[in-house]
Amino acid sequence: MKQAASLPSPRPRFLHCGDAALSVELGDGVDRRISARVVRLHRHLHAQPLPGVIETLPTFRSLLINFDPRETDPASLADAVAAVVGDLPDEPLPSRRWSIPVCYHGEFGLDLDEVASLTAMTPAQLVECQASVWYYVYMLGFLPGYAYLGDTPEPLRLPRRTNPRTRVPAGSLAIASSFASIYPFENPGGWHIIGRSPVSLFDAGADEPVLLAPGDEIRFEPISPQTYEALHRAGVRPRLLDGAAQ
Amino acid sequence: MTAALAVIAPGLNVTVQDLGRVGFQAIGVPTSGALDPVMLRLANWLVGNRDGEGALEMRFSGPAFEARGDVHLAVAGDGAEIELMSPAEGRSPAYRSVMVPSGQRFRVTLKGAGPCYLAVEGGFNVQPVLGSLSTLAIAHLGGFHGGALQAGAVLPLRLARPALATELALRPPKFAPAPAIRVIMGPQDASFTEAGLKTFLNQPFTISHLSDRMGLRLQGQAIEHSGSFDLISDGNAHGAIQVPGSGQPIVLMADRGTTGGYPKIATVISADLPMLGRLPPGAELRFKAVTHAEAVEALRAQDALLAQLKASVTPYRDANEELARALLEENIISGVADAQA
Numbered sequence: 017m018k019q020a021a022s023l024p025s026p027r028p029r030f031l032h033c034g035d036a037a038l039s040v041e042l043g044d045g046v047d048r049r050i051s052a053r054v055v056r057l058h059r060h061l062h063a064q065p066l067p068g069v070i071e072t073l074p075t076f077r078s079l080l081i082n083f084d085p086r087e088t089d090p091a092s093l094a095d096a097v098a099a100v101v102g103d104l105p106d107e108p109l110p111s112r113r114w115s116i117p118v119c120y121h122g123e124f125g126l127d128l129d130e131v132a133s134l135t136a137m138t139p140a141q142l143v144e145c146q147a148s149v150w151y152y153v154y155m156l157g158f159l160p161g162y163a164y165l166g167d168t169p170e171p172l173r174l175p176r177r178t179n180p181r182t183r184v185p186a187g188s189l190a191i192a193s194s195f196a197s198i199y200p201f202e203n204p205g206g207w208h209i210i211g212r213s214p215v216s217l218f219d220a221g222a223d224e225p226v227l228l229a230p231g232d233e234i235r236f237e238p239i240s241p242q243t244y245e246a247l248h249r250a251g252v253r254p255r256l257l258d259g260a261a262q
Numbered sequence: 263m264t265a266a267l268a269v270i271a272p273g274l275n276v277t278v279q280d281l282g283r284v285g286f287q288a289i290g291v292p293t294s295g296a297l298d299p300v301m302l303r304l305a306n307w308l309v310g311n312r313d314g315e316g317a318l319e320m321r322f323s324g325p326a327f328e329a330r331g332d333v334h335l336a337v338a339g340d341g342a343e344i345e346l347m348s349p350a351e352g353r354s355p356a357y358r359s360v361m362v363p364s365g366q367r368f369r370v371t372l373k374g375a376g377p378c379y380l381a382v383e384g385g386f387n388v389q390p391v392l393g394s395l396s397t398l399a400i401a402h403l404g405g406f407h408g409g410a411l412q413a414g415a416v417l418p419l420r421l422a423r424p425a426l427a428t429e430l431a432l433r434p435p436k437f438a439p440a441p442a443i444r445v446i447m448g449p450q451d452a453s454f455t456e457a458g459l460k461t462f463l464n465q466p467f468t469i470s471h472l473s474d475r476m477g478l479r480l481q482g483q484a485i486e487h488s489g490s491f492d493l494i495s496d497g498n499a500h501g502a503i504q505v506p507g508s509g510q511p512i513v514l515m516a517d518r519g520t521t522g523g524y525p526k527i528a529t530v531i532s533a534d535l536p537m538l539g540r541l542p543p544g545a546e547l548r549f550k551a552v553t554h555a556e557a558v559e560a561l562r563a564q565d566a567l568l569a570q571l572k573a574s575v576t577p578y579r580d581a582n583e584e585l586a587r588a589l590l591e592e593n594i595i596s597g598v599a600d601a602q603a
Binding site for chain 2: 031036046158
């Protein structure tokens with residue numbers, strides 16, 4: 017994936033996704049300002065729903081609009097979206113900031129030593145480097161609560177593992193290229209596992225099943241195996257540090 | 263005391279499905295729902311349920327149960343039957359309801375290729391998760407404990423005893439196999455060469471045995487990309503046909519991940535999704551590009567067919583005399599099985 021060198025005009029591009037979905041592209045590239053436009057359009061359509069729209073799904077640079085083709089059609093939706101997109105503010109979102117504890121020790125950081133050696137760092141330097149940045153939530157997708165986080169500091173950017181694992185434990189913190197994510201469930205995975213978080217990222221029974229939202233920022237907080245065990249037993253969720261309430 | 267079905271044999275990946283989980287794709291939750299929503303509706307109508315009540319979806323190998331309490335149920339799906347095992351023996355075909363008395367053991371036999379649905383009157387007593395009963399096994403979500411049926415499980419029903427006074431039947435539907443699966447091109451048809459687009463629209467593809475509720479993996483002549491096959495991930499519509507680097511397409515079905523970065527050459531139209539869900543591994547299919555207007559016309563035609571089928575649901579009395587006699591002869595006393603539980 018590439019970073020946008022400069023932002024194209026906010027003029028939306030519409031792509032047909034069958035008879036019941038329309039994709040609205042608001043830029044080209046993985047970029048926080050493009051992401052903010054997508055999130056703003058998503059929120060706008062949530063607050064002021066268009067007739068026939070069932071739900072919308074924000075991604076890096078596009079919004080997927082799911083609709084009932086008996087009630088509306090892509091041309092009407094494109095007109096309605098084009099009419100509001102220009103009025104959305106083109107600036108970063110007011111961010112909420114979260115802390116997510118991660119244990120990088122021993123068995124939790126399955127690939128920590130390997131990544132350290134590939135990046136010519138000590139494991140301690142690697143952890144300091146990774147835990148020193150504010151990660152941005154670009155989108156939630158693929159699986160419930162799975163957040164695409166960026167941007168991993170330059171020195172830590174590696175291609176995916178050549179041999180994907182068939183089982184990656186739930187809570188694993190994984191990195192690949194400029195991204196990072198925490199696996200909400202045990203899954204196969206091809207990213208580098210450098211730690212594990214005791215937080216629950218998806219709780220189907222909660223009022224808000226997923227706390228992280230696109231536009232939020234998070235920081236990883238290194239913890240000991242003892243703290244991991246205690247927090248895991250307590251069943252904690254991401255902790256809000258500050259930021260605008262929504 | 264509520265009625266229940268005790269699982270004697272779990273079958274193969276039998277899960278509760280309804281018409282899907284709406285409104286949570288933005289937090290990464292797939293829609294799930296019945297692979298064949300037409301058959302799900304038929305099964306529900308036969309026991310007096312609403313369209314989208316949760317039913318058991320099964321394919322290739324059906325489950326076996328013991329009724330705990332009298333249970334009104336029906337199966338819908340090509341080649342499905344209720345086979346009474348003991349104490350009564352007999353068969354009840356698909357597309358009609360049957361009252362299974364307490365203590366009776368039965369199984370669902372499947373001879374067709376498509377998914378079949380077992381609905382019980384009033385529905386199964388499971389809690390909706392995020393507004394739906396549908397099971398998403400990969401996230402342990404919905405249905406019975408978030409996964410496929412397990413031997414020994416007891417599935418509680420909402421009704422303590424049957425409420426419908428009569429049995430219901432409908433005209434078994436005949437769905438002609440489509441000459442081609444209809445698609446609307448895009449969203450990323452521009453990521454393919456002219457030759458690649460021709461391959462997609464002119465060549466046959468075979469459904470692989472690796473297909474599941476997430477996607478139908480197709481095998482055929484490789485579809486040629488014009489550039490990168492690793493794009494910026496975007497939303498996956500139901501029926502989107504993604505083409506990874508291998509050039510072998512995957513049709514994204516009910517349990518698809520909400521987002522993905524492979525180019526999506528085309529999207530199956532809504533009206534053809536149930537039929538696609540019915541095609542078995544090994545089946546050959548072709549794609550045909552249509553316009554949005556043609557897709558909507560096909561959807562309205564399917565709505566009309568469904569309305570006709572719903573109108574054809576009628577009470578029947580004597581159509582299944584032999585089975586009724588068999589059940590009566592066994593003189594099964596309601597409630598015995600409950601007492602043993």
